[in-house]
Amino acid sequence: MGILRLSHVEVRVPDLELATAYYCEVLGLIETAREPERVFLKCWDEHEHHSLILRYAPTYGLDHLGFKLQDADDLDRYERSVEKYGLAVTRMARGEVAPGHGEAIRFTSPTGHLVELVHGMEKVGNLLPLTNPPPRPQGLVGIAPPRLDHVFVTAEDVDEGTRFFREALGFRLTEQVLADDGARLAAWLEVSHTPHDIALITGPNGGLHHFAFWLDDWNEVRAAADTLAYHGVPIDVAPTRHGATRGFTCYFFDPAGNRNEVFTGGYWVDPDQEPVTWTEAEMGRAIFYYEGVVNQRFLTVHT
Numbered sequence: 001m002g003i004l005r006l007s008h009v010e011v012r013v014p015d016l017e018l019a020t021a022y023y024c025e026v027l028g029l030i031e032t033a034r035e036p037e038r039v040f041l042k043c044w045d046e047h048e049h050h051s052l053i054l055r056y057a058p059t060y061g062l063d064h065l066g067f068k069l070q071d072a073d074d075l076d077r078y079e080r081s082v083e084k085y086g087l088a089v090t091r092m093a094r095g096e097v098a099p100g101h102g103e104a105i106r107f108t109s110p111t112g113h114l115v116e117l118v119h120g121m122e123k124v125g126n127l128l129p130l131t132n133p134p135p136r137p138q139g140l141v142g143i144a145p146p147r148l149d150h151v152f153v154t155a156e157d158v159d160e161g162t163r164f165f166r167e168a169l170g171f172r173l174t175e176q177v178l179a180d181d182g183a184r185l186a187a188w189l190e191v192s193h194t195p196h197d198i199a200l201i202t203g204p205n206g207g208l209h210h211f212a213f214w215l216d217d218w219n220e221v222r223a224a225a226d227t228l229a230y231h232g233v234p235i236d237v238a239p240t241r242h243g244a245t246r247g248f249t250c251y252f253f254d255p256a257g258n259r260n261e262v263f264t265g266g267y268w269v270d271p272d273q274e275p276v277t278w279t280e281a282e283m284g285r286a287i288f289y290y291e292g293v294v295n296q297r298f299l300t301v302h303t
């Protein structure tokens with residue numbers, strides 16, 4: 001019972017056609033539904049109706065993020081725990097929010113993000129049969145990540161945000177950066193036994209630092225950078241390795257300026273694992289292990 005993983009993100013884009021072309025032809029996502037002002041997309045190995053929603057708006061940034069619930073009862077349980085934490089919760093009926101959507105609750109987290117917990121999103125299947133499937137479908141285009149992996153958001157008070165995700169939603173802290181005065185500068189939190197499903201870094205409330213797609217290995221991260229460079233996509237950070245999460249990564253920007261990542265590696269987390277701590281002096285190595293420093297754009301550009 002409980003939250004299984006990140007379900008979807010909805011981001012604002014000022015040019016819906018351009019963003020859709022980028023996410024379909026460069027990222028290689030699949031369009032599953034379209035409205036005049038929203039386009040719904042999924043990765044090839046995801047079974048649910050959508051994991052990315054592009055919403056037309058005259059700006060960029062995060063509209064909301066959603067986590068997948070295992071059971072219908074979880075909606076009631078989290079509604080109670082979020083209300084007990086002191087936040088207002090809105091209940092959304094099946095299909096009310098979006099085509100193919102399940103039943104959901106919504107609230108604004110103490111970090112200023114609109115968060116949704118959803119159960120029962122329509123299953124449209126991945127691109128493989130359930131009987132005797134090949135390991136990978138033919139005809140994929142672009143980077144073609146199999147699934148959405150995590151979201152990284154900014155918050156004025158990372159400590160309070162961390163407390164909320166742990167106490168109200170049951171996330172486990174895997175890693176953190178602590179300042180010399182003890183303040184929590186960044187936190188990595190998980191529910192899916194991976195290094196992170198969501199992470200928080202000090203910045204404005206409600207901000208999006210990036211959302212990340214999973215790739216199966218380091219060679220695919222390198223090949224993703226080939227695809228990005230071929231299409232002239234602005235690469236923020238070329239393929240490298242994180243200290244925190246131990247993941248392999250490449251960062252880049254969608255046409256609206258929202259930061260994307262492809263991510264692989266990391267480790268398996270048991271629920272009783274003690275969090276790893278990085279000191280303020282080693283924050284550069286926590287973010288980019290080889291370089292040991294974080295470029296200014298990475299710290300200051302968010303949407």
Ligand SMILES: [Fe+2]
Pocket residue numbers: 150152210212261263
């Ligand atoms: Fe990330």
